[in-house]
Amino acid sequence: MDPSASESVKEKRSRHTVDPLAPEFLPLPPFEQCFPNSTKEFREAVHEPTGTVIHVPFRRVHLSGEEPYLDIYDTSGPQNISPQIGLPKIRKEWIEKREGNGDQRLTQMFYAKKGIITEEMLFCALRENLDAEFVRSEVARGRAIIPSNKKHLELEPMIVGRNFLVKVNANIGNSAVLSSIEDEVQKLQWATMWGADTVMDLSTGRHIHETREWILRNSSVPVGTVPIYQALEKVDGIAENLTWEVFRETLIEQAEQGVDYFTIHAGVLLRYVPLTAKRMTGIVSRGGSIHAKWCLAYHKENFAYEHWDDILDICNQYDISLSIGDGLRPGSIYDANDAAQFAELATQGELTRRAWEKDVQVMNEGPGHIPMHKIPENMEKQLDWCNEAPFYTLGPLTTDIAPGYDHITSAIGAANIGALGTALLCYVTPKEHLGLPNRDDVKAGVIAYKIAAHAADLAKRHPYAQAWDDALSKARFEFRWKDQFALSLDPTTAQEFHDESLPAEGAKVAHFCSMCGPKFCSMKITEDVRKYAEEHGYGDAEEAIKHGMDAMSAEFLAAKKTVSGEQWGETGGEIYIPKHHVAEGKNTLAP
Numbered sequence: 001m002d003p004s005a006s007e008s009v010k011e012k013r014s015r016h017t018v019d020p021l022a023p024e025f026l027p028l029p030p031f032e033q034c035f036p037n038s039t040k041e042f043r044e045a046v047h048e049p050t051g052t053v054i055h056v057p058f059r060r061v062h063l064s065g066e067e068p069y070l071d072i073y074d075t076s077g078p079q080n081i082s083p084q085i086g087l088p089k090i091r092k093e094w095i096e097k098r099e100g101n102g103d104q105r106l107t108q109m110f111y112a113k114k115g116i117i118t119e120e121m122l123f124c125a126l127r128e129n130l131d132a133e134f135v136r137s138e139v140a141r142g143r144a145i146i147p148s149n150k151k152h153l154e155l156e157p158m159i160v161g162r163n164f165l166v167k168v169n170a171n172i173g174n175s176a177v178l179s180s181i182e183d184e185v186q187k188l189q190w191a192t193m194w195g196a197d198t199v200m201d202l203s204t205g206r207h208i209h210e211t212r213e214w215i216l217r218n219s220s221v222p223v224g225t226v227p228i229y230q231a232l233e234k235v236d237g238i239a240e241n242l243t244w245e246v247f248r249e250t251l252i253e254q255a256e257q258g259v260d261y262f263t264i265h266a267g268v269l270l271r272y273v274p275l276t277a278k279r280m281t282g283i284v285s286r287g288g289s290i291h292a293k294w295c296l297a298y299h300k301e302n303f304a305y306e307h308w309d310d311i312l313d314i315c316n317q318y319d320i321s322l323s324i325g326d327g328l329r330p331g332s333i334y335d336a337n338d339a340a341q342f343a344e345l346a347t348q349g350e351l352t353r354r355a356w357e358k359d360v361q362v363m364n365e366g367p368g369h370i371p372m373h374k375i376p377e378n379m380e381k382q383l384d385w386c387n388e389a390p391f392y393t394l395g396p397l398t399t400d401i402a403p404g405y406d407h408i409t410s411a412i413g414a415a416n417i418g419a420l421g422t423a424l425l426c427y428v429t430p431k432e433h434l435g436l437p438n439r440d441d442v443k444a445g446v447i448a449y450k451i452a453a454h455a456a457d458l459a460k461r462h463p464y465a466q467a468w469d470d471a472l473s474k475a476r477f478e479f480r481w482k483d484q485f486a487l488s489l490d491p492t493t494a495q496e497f498h499d500e501s502l503p504a505e506g507a508k509v510a511h512f513c514s515m516c517g518p519k520f521c522s523m524k525i526t527e528d529v530r531k532y533a534e535e536h537g538y539g540d541a542e543e544a545i546k547h548g549m550d551a552m553s554a555e556f557l558a559a560k561k562t563v564s565g566e567q568w569g570e571t572g573g574e575i576y577i578p579k580h581h582v583a584e585g586k587n588t589l590a591p
């Protein structure tokens, strides 16, 4: 065989799954390796109305000496289970009991409005250290959602809302160019290992149904999709051939598989499309552009808008949350906050209120590319026009000048809008605008967004957020290097960076690192000052510093010397240049 031909077969195999019914899954580094000194633990509770026992996961970080452990919210899901088998179906019993009641609707909002606390609500309350009744009331009000399709039995429920921890979504999914089920399942596992709270399967191209099936059966976090992508594949990529029937059939197919939330761009109305004509970057949302093209081709209203009630009737039978898409979001700083964007947002508000009437849980998608000074207006209008339904934003990217670093340009915007109340932050990876992200890009995106989300939690003064910072700061100040690594969002990277210059085991107890070195380590100096205070019987370090400074000052004055050792009158050691050295009219020594 021609060696180049064999190479091309190999290459093809690495790009595309050979058998979608039996993918060749690859192992990932295990939990213990990713999080040294951490264990997975479970908090047990009884759901009183049904007597069901639920087990809520969290990560326990064990610290050295007498330091107490720290429990952290955990999204990593059950470990060491072959993807071929799939995750345990923890919600099976919950759903069976509920379905036996013959309830008219099956959504969390339906039960919340009736005053019923479901197993999912209790699960979320324990995860967030909050009262279950508070969770129920927020869901009933529409201010929070628990995306949880009754067919996604592997789900560990989580809540999205402005009064809860800020959450992070990771987009995965293959494309027509790269379609490997193995890679996408790995990205799911990798994203949730590092903290993704939800994932969206944005697959296009081949094996869409099978890819989604493997993802759902291996996902302990809610899975969202954009059903119009698959509907378009069904009509060979020709937007004009889309019909409500094809779309409806796709919604039901995905609902049956267990998709927890649908992004539907029902707010892209025919009359809004001309508003994008003068934009720098037009319509950048894939879903938005498909609907816009269809609307223009037939000069008809968006079929998703026209059939909104039919969509709601599907969603409230499965408990699928709606993520009302922002198909007209700006795709550049130039287009930020324009008329098209806000026209669609107003329609999102109308669609939200209609969904609530049918007990469907809703969140609103938001931009996009927005400079920092224009971010608050987005949050204010969404709160006002969409009645405080959770806001779910893509970034926003705060500048367009850094392809390759858009996880950073967007995490800046995400932290900003998160602090203002956005509940779910859709990550952006370094590959944004450039290519399909790989596993490493997924991790970089998730970590950047965990930082943004946590920074927002701190700014919102979430009651438990700062405990994590305080534990890490204390470990850092006390030179407990291994504790500092263990408490990091990404312990392995933190340790690798430290060990790059000081790899010896002894350096893990050293009172400095290679950044400033032993003589200039400010934390070591502070430690010495505190020790000095203790040894000399001063109440605190401040008193010791003052006493030490007074003593030095007296010494300098007696010797008629400056702090840098020169006799009075000499130059070079003074903080301010003596007046007679400054040329007339100048305030520098430059000629």
Ligand code: SF4
Binding pocket: 511, 512, 513, 514, 515, 516, 517, 518, 520, 521, 522, 523, 524
């Ligand atoms: S050497 Fe500098 S960076 Fe390193 S621990 Fe000390 S103060 Fe911190």
